[in-house]
Amino acid sequence: MYGRVKQTLASELQGLDSRICFTSDLWTSNQNLGYICLTAHYVDANFALHKKIISFKALKYPHSGLAIEEAITRCMTEYGIKEKMFTITLDNASNNNTACDLLQESAKSDLLFGGQHLRVRCCAHILNLLVQYGMTIADATLEMIRDLIRHINFSPRRIQSFNEIAERESFSKGWFGS
Template sequence: MSVTAHYIDDSWVLQHRILRFVYVPAPRTMDVLAKKMIESLTQWNIETKMSTITIDNCSSNDGMIRLVQKKLSNELLLQGKLVHMRCCAHILNLIVKDNLSIIEGSIETIRDNVSFWYASPSRVEKFEDVARQLKISCTKKLALDYKT
């Protein structure tokens, strides 16, 4: 787990700092996550200055937020109402994955074709030769994408 602080400095400039990388042993239950989060906050003496936690969407993280809020409720800003922000990047990733599954077969066919043409230098040469014959600009190379 990484703990990053975002804050506005005295000059009203948004700052961010990585405070800690924490090894969280399995099983990563909400109790274990909450304990590690509270340890991280108290190590930096910021448990009373925190107003928001942004995490990805999983049930153990939801439970962790509730436990942290309960444990620190008397010390938190905003009358103990910890604002739980869901990670937009994680949500966007879930949406994209869900929609890409619709065209998964087509994507796999394209990957197979790219793999075929770049399996050997002679195939690359043949591909480029055919592109020239068809008067297709071939200035960029084919590249396999990464599923992530």
């Protein structure tokens, strides 16, 4: 059944008048096994957008740029669609930079604009990195606030003093969660 479905999908992809955009990601399972997934994104003759996982395979260590490029190229070759590649979206890991450089070099004659626009950086990964960085800045501030609250809540006398100051400065009691 798998072989039949794969052949049907390969025929569909090969018959497209348009190019195919790809996304790929790597991750390590909780058993420390590496995997790579390759997804094809395309628009058919009826202008319907499709997203199909065309490869989900184990990837042996090391997850070098060469290993990634070989896995992607092997999959595209199996499906007979390497010349239909338009873009590939990957996260910002350095091994993905190398993989894209190798893909661009090996398929340069088949790529639009010589592959200058092959690599699309994953916006979700960039946003995640920005949020993580912002959280490191916020973490220090939040930790100081937590320390202050712990200090105030250490004794009834400190709580009372704090509440008197808060009342004098027109803050409502318990505004900080105590």
